[in-house]
Amino acid sequence: MPALAAPPVRGSLADIPFDNAREEPAAPVLARKDAAGRWQDVTAAAFAEEVAALAKGLIAQGLAPGERLAIMARTRYEWTLLDFAAWAAGLVTVPVYPTSSAFQTRAILQDSGAVALAVETAAAAAALGPERDRLADLAHVWAFEAGDLGRLAELGRATGVTDAELAARRARLGPADPATLMYTSGTTGRPKGCVLTHGNVFAEIDNAVELLHPIFRATSEEQPATLLFLPLSHVFGRMVALGCLRARVRLGHAPSIATEDLLADLASFRPTFLLAIPYVLEKVFNTGRATAERLGRVSSYDRAARIARRYGEETEAQQLGTGPGPGAGLRFARGVYDPLVYRRIRAALGGRVRYVISGGSPLGRRLGTFYTGAGIELFEGYGLTETTAAVTVTPPQQQRLGTVGWPMPGARLRLGADGEVFLKGPQVFAGYWDAQTRAAVPATEDGWLPTGDLGSLDADGYLTLTGRKSEMLITTGGKNVAPAPLEDWLRAHPLVSQCLVVGDARPFVGALFTLDPEGIAHWQQMRRKNVPLERLAQDPELHETLQRAVDEANKLVSRPESIRKFAVLAGQFTEEAGHLTPSQKMKREALVRDFAGEIDALYER
Template sequence: MQEVSVPAFAPPVLRGSLAEIPFDNAREAPSDAVLSRKDVEGAWWDVSAEEFAAEVLAVAKGLMAEGLRAGDRVAIMARTTYEWTLLDFAAWAAGLVTVPIYPTSSAFQARWILQDSGAVACAVETKEQGRLISQERRQLGDLAHLWQFDTGAIGHLKSLGKDIPDAAVAARRATLEPDSPATLIYTSGTTGRPKGCVLTHGNFFAEVDNAIELLHPVFKSVSKDPASTLLFLPLSHVFGRMVAIGCMRARVRLGHAPSIQTEDLLADLAGFRPTFLLAIPYVLEKVYNTGRATAEKMGRASSFDRAARIAQRYGKALEAAEHGTGPGPGLGLRAARALYDPLVYRRIRAALGGKVRYVICGGSPLGRRLASFYEGAGIGIFEGYGLTETTAAHTVTPPLKPRLGTVGWPLPGTSVRIADDGEVLLRGGQVFRGYWDTERAEPVPYLLDGDWFPTGDLGALDEDGYLTITGRKKDIIITSGGKNVTPAPWRTGSARTPWSASAWWSATTARTSRP
């Protein structure tokens, strides 16, 4: 048996909840831009910390006016939008628990989550989603409220709560502690129906506070451009959710991009111009493949391929230098890279918005070939590993010490153990306590003795404590889009998309200033 631990970089949060973040931001830096919204003409407008806190308060009052009680579950079925994040924080301010549903879920999938969680309210984005949930309401005895974002649900809640005093919301917030449930995220296992992972406010604090400290250059401004990101990963996935909360915690300007269609996303990236991004491998594969296809149309495919090989060699040389096993890129390699930078690499970076210095990539492994290419193109790779049950990342490659092919060291404040049978066991403040029990309306303890979480993954630790994932104890499919697909559980129900649960993530650092 092997084991490695890393001390926490951030002190544990002993009181309060995520609901306090908007109000703390408004008190400490009221004029700071914490979010941006896109108008119908495509222009982005900043939302200050003070403005966002006021909206959170107004919507929380509306939720209370609707009769929702502390601890009630509220489902959200929508794409990645400003309203999603607003309702998330407003629900917490009202003492509620949020339950994400993928916007493309089938009626069968949505009904199961709503039934199992006992949700009393559901917010959807579109008429089609509203119709889908409405058709299931006869079988959803607990569901008393259904709101629709694109028909003015937020405005309705604000209006409804005008007579609720501020003190009533403050009293609800005061009931929450770090061990209070914040969200139920349903994830597929290797057998059976999806189970609700009960993640607490303390789980998220342990995750984001240590991630912010470890990846300080990502979340803190290190140039003339304040840190910002455009989120297009689903907020129904723990990875996107963790980063949204981390951005609010670090006061990083956050934008939302609901469409991941190539044309829409490229336009949003060009308009928002983030300093770092979150992406699944599919997006980075798409950028690479689009760049090569463009070069091929121009009769320059061979030139692109040479640039790719040079970038891969350059990336591997940088990695060797950072580990002390090589001298770094030689003069000839540096000259070749400099030649191709304006022809290829700069265009790759421009496709990601032009100002991107960092990318956090997750959902499935990026692959050594593509990772080396981005490293050489000015985007260094930090791979990591985590699950829904660990509030996203549990390991991450330490800054300046990437080791391609591994998933890094434990996140500060966590431990990794390899059991005698090779299974990866995880422990730390961001590890959940158990799965949701519908009848008891509380989590059922799931951890092993010593608070270890059995992941079901097989792995190994090297002599420096880097973790490598080698397989699964039971079959499961993880696509390049980050989807965790279990074929067996869904034979009885139709689905428009496979279920998703994070089983891998990687943090990618863009070092555009490197020689």
């Protein structure tokens, strides 16, 4: 598909707040909580004023154009404010996950050559501890909750940094200049810095806003709004936040993803659309089912889920021109269950949500058809840090659930002989950061980016992901097995937290499970059990339940690819232990090494 938005020939992301203030000063572009916990709108004019004041403070502090400023915090208003202020001062921002260890933080700060670091709390700054001595470039550390951003703005006023000086900094930036240095999650090794230019980001957000216009454009008196709870240190959340500012969509930030906190924020903010990873959508579905089970209505919930899936499938067929759409009987059944089940699902997401953008990992048809039938239109996408987030997406009113859609406008896709996905387009990054030259090194010579992901294309050009090239297992029988489809399906089970499929150089495929604490607590309560986790891992009834889940998952694959044996672990895979990345992706090599004994036990006769 050709690009829907013309690439900018001048300017940068730094101009967005000031363009908004000039064109629609009273537009509520953000919302933030006051001291009483109430959401207060921030107009375009007010946000631009805050950005300018903070940018002047950064200039007064001596930060020079092109220098790197790192941000390490949860998803909150100050994150977005500092992002735009840094750009207005001519800087390059470097996100760091707030869960990163002192060692991981030091590695990114050292590699990027960051001269300043903004963190959420003074405790986070102190945690850098002895690593600080190894950061020769780091001259400043500021904490949001210590009031440091306010003091920076005061410094800018006190030292008399002028509007003209700020305008000159902005004027130096163009589409080809680096905007941000984002590090990959490091599933297969050391994280690599990806240099994303202002032009890369504009190509991503401008085309996304045009393509997904039902989400980003007001079609009635109701202004589009979203509550962002995914980390801004991840490219998915970051690009949606920037797209919202670009399209003047009312944006709120939710720093806590604890279930109680997030549900309260959703209820009070009432977004019209959300971006989520499949795990969140699974949690909402599973929580609804657990509530129904406690009330003795689980059979009713399961029937409602089946009806929603049928409705979703027939709606999809209608959109694709392969069916007439839901019949009268199915529409009636859906209407019966709407106030009993579907409305409650929508209420858990705030009550006004009509659209969800899902990314990070495959959603799958089971959840996709359910949410479609429950009255929420889903858009599933696929992308990498290297592609400035989504490079494919399912288009409006042309859903093919279970796929990740078509290439974004302006992007191109092809498959290698082995099924590897190659990507090309204006969203593809400038290259990997070279700490020695402090410049981007292009990742390819011909413009095509090898992703390492495997996929297939159907007759209509929809992409389905089938696994990672580096993660393919080859059994001793010579069967190639992609673990991701089985892992993703089983991870959706309410009792499963993580699933590691194994079998490389083994006679058959096996799996290790970790248990979901909330799901297991409910399961034990409903069965009047109170078994410690160490013993529960060997519980026969639990194994029977998980075996049924494995049997269902095995229907996705051929017999040589199916899981023959599994084991339940008493503990969890954690980021602290080096088993998960900050975005909660499994580090397969570390897991296979650390759980070698448990894996060997699967193959003992």
